[in-house]
Amino acid sequence: MLIKEIESFIEEDLGYDDVSCTLVPDRPAEAVIFTKEDCTVSGITEAAAICSYLGVKAETDLKDGSRLKAGDIIFRLRGGAVSILRAERLVLNFLGHLSGIATQTQACVDIVRRHSETTRVACTRKTTPGIRKFEKKAVIAGGGDSHRFNLSDAVMIKDNHIKLMGIEAAIRAARKSSFTRKIEVEVESAGDAVLAAGMGADIIMLDNMKPEEIRNTLGILEEKGLRNSVLIEASGGISRENLEQYAKTGVDVISMGSLIHKSRWIDISLEIVDSGN
Known part of the structure; x- marks a missing residue:
């Protein structure tokens, strides 16, 4: 993902005056990103790039194409609370949408195979x-x-x-x-x-x-x-x-x-x- 793309996505989501995320004290925090249903995951690289740009450390052993069960953790995050909240929706949108495509594709490939x-x-x-x-x-x-x-x-x-x-x-x-x-x-x-x-x-x-x-x-x-x-x-x-x-x-x-x-x-x-x- 190009820097200009990340900045465009962030600009769209944050707007000119982020009054939502800045409500919380900006102290160190940890979070997990997990799937609530079985899926084939995609969007790992994009999610990690967004987190990195915002100064959030995103750790995972997964790669695009990994098959997950409901409850599996995709990322463990560490960073400032405000930055994690700012990354949240954009990261989840990419993971949710792209994993949906990968899951649909995998199901069709399985049928053909x-x-x-x-x-x-x-x-x-x-x-x-x-x-x-x-x-x-x-x-x-x-x-x-x-x-x-x-x-x-x-x-x-x-x-x-x-x-x-x-x-x-x-x-x-x-x-x-x-x-x-x-x-x-x-x-x-x-x-x-x-x-x-x-x-x-x-x-x-x-x-x-x-x-x-x-x-x-x-x-x-x-x-x-x-x-x-x-x-x-x-x-x-x-x-x-x-x-x-x-x-x-x-x-x-x-x-x-x-x-x-x-x-x-x-x-x-x-x-x-x-x-x-």
Whole structure:
């Protein structure tokens, strides 16, 4: 986490006149941060950085991706009472939100692993503006794949690109951008999947296809000798509830926006355990 990011977050939370935290005597204090429910934790680095900036010593043996039980301690804190209180909400917000994403991702990865050892579970660019990198790190902590971080990482030819210029012209234009970037093409039919694979696309996203349609498309690619030359990604309408059916199709990647935008915050608390009295 960059210093400017920490300062921006702190400025947002403290405002111009912190009348709440400064009510207490600023003497040495100790506190613990703990989870109230089972989870896969994420946000360790971010929480520690915030504490450090405010002069609070945060001790932990955990790392992002650690699986915790309700009641487990995440951090032991030592520092001035005012600083601990100022760090509290910001630290808990990061830990609660990012651990929720990591926990959701881990649950989905566990489902997929029961049917495939190689299929990746990935997130999308459906992220909260300003904190994408933290949310995608949480997906990684849960065992998922970050997909592309931004539009510069890879060329993705989506439905609106195709409506504007067609698959063939779009792929030809993408090839001119850079030899280092992979080209992914979003398709809605087996015919377009064959066309994109035949033109040398690196990744084909089967958009909003049902599991049976996906299996049929994979079979056609196999018959034409194109299956092994391309990665196949399934996306659209996939949730934790129907994930098992997609895991059985044999695709290489399952991408789910819900890893982030439908994750539930984990209940994490801070409690003063020594007030220096």
